[in-house]
Amino acid sequence: MELEAGQVAVVTGAASGIGLAMAERFAAEGLKVVLADVEEAALDKAAARLRGSGATVHARVVDVGERDSVRELADDAYATFGAVHVLCNNAGVGSGAEGRMWEHDPNDWKWAFAVNVWGVFHGIQAFVPRMIEGGAPGHVVNTSSGDGGIAPLPTASVYAVTKAAVVTMTESLYAHLKAEGAAVGASVLFPGPHMLRTGLWESHRNRPDRYAKERPRRTPYRSLDQWEAAMREAGREVEFTPVEYVAEVVVEGIGADRFWLLPPSEHSDRQIRARARSMLDRAEPSYLERFVLD
Known part of the structure; x- marks a missing residue:
């Protein structure tokens, strides 16, 4: 698919981090962008930032874990711009799970799956049939992670399981699109190759009451800055990949119709x-x- 001015890109989890970087990169290509995020204040700020750079932007508060919320996003996007050409199912959360797997709070699993797995499926179901019916070239990018998508980090097993599911879902989507003879492609994104400065570490700030922990957390949440400081004290310097680089990988990958958006990494x-x-x-x-x- 060749990105062209006037096309429309929808990005979930677009208020910050990778999502915002992708939206800005699409806007730089002349695309109209639909920003979706659960955090209203951050979403408004991101939309204003893009509009300030001259982009055509539509923003909507969306909980991707709720099917109706994503269907309403699709209705809104098509009512506003008449078409969608790029869909980035990017919204994601960490689970906040502690201890051994068998000690995990069931609601940690329910919340992580609602956003990281069901959120991707809800996006596929709400947008892909309309993208196919539109007949124009299109592309779906689903955000996974090296943690789970490649091999799990057992200390973050809930997150890893959800991101492994995203890979399989995207492989299946790719096969179904090919069988349909659709002009819509699919890619799975592995942000990296190093750590990224995103809001994933503070996911708990947006955790819905319906997925509240059944028992109090034993240890306080640790921010990315705190984790980085602990690594430095242990003699380990952490490398970070700019989110802008990830966005560039996405744009280049869409243009090349590349399935594995996996930056080079030994x-x-x-x-x-x-x-x-x-x-x-x-x-x-x-x-x-x-x-x-x-």
Whole structure:
């Protein structure tokens, strides 16, 4: 798909981080952008920032975990701009789960799946049939993560499970679009290759009451700055990838009709090979050992 001025891009989780960077990059290509996010104040700020740069913007508060909310977003986008050419199912949360997997609060799983998995499916179901029916070239980008999408980080197992699901969902979407002969493509995005400064670490600020923890958290939430400081004290400097780089990977990947939006990374390549080798050899997943919980 060739991005052209006048096309329309819808981005969820667009008020900050990767979502905002993608929206800004699409706007730089002359696309009209629809920003969707659950955090109204941040969404208004992001929309004003884009409009200030000359972009054509429509913003809507959306809870992607609610099917009706996403369907209303689609209705609104089509009523406003008449078409959608790019859909980025990008909204995501960390779960805030603690301890061993069997100790996790069930609502940590329910909330993470509602946003990270159901949110992607809701976007596909609300937009893709209309994108196909429109007949114009289009593209769907679903945001996964190296944590789960490539190999799970056991200390964040709930998040990893949801992001693994996004990969399989996108593979299935790709196959269905091909079988349909649609002019719509699909990609799965692995932001990176290093850590990113996003609001994922503070996801709990937007946690709905319906997914409240059933029991109090044993330890306080830790911010990205606090985690980075702890790593520095341990003698480890953390590398960060600018969100603008991720947005560039997305734009370039859409243009090339690339399914795997996976930035070059020796670390990721090692994980992919180690996991594949473990499966082919029917061997234990030794690639997880360095992440075993203490």
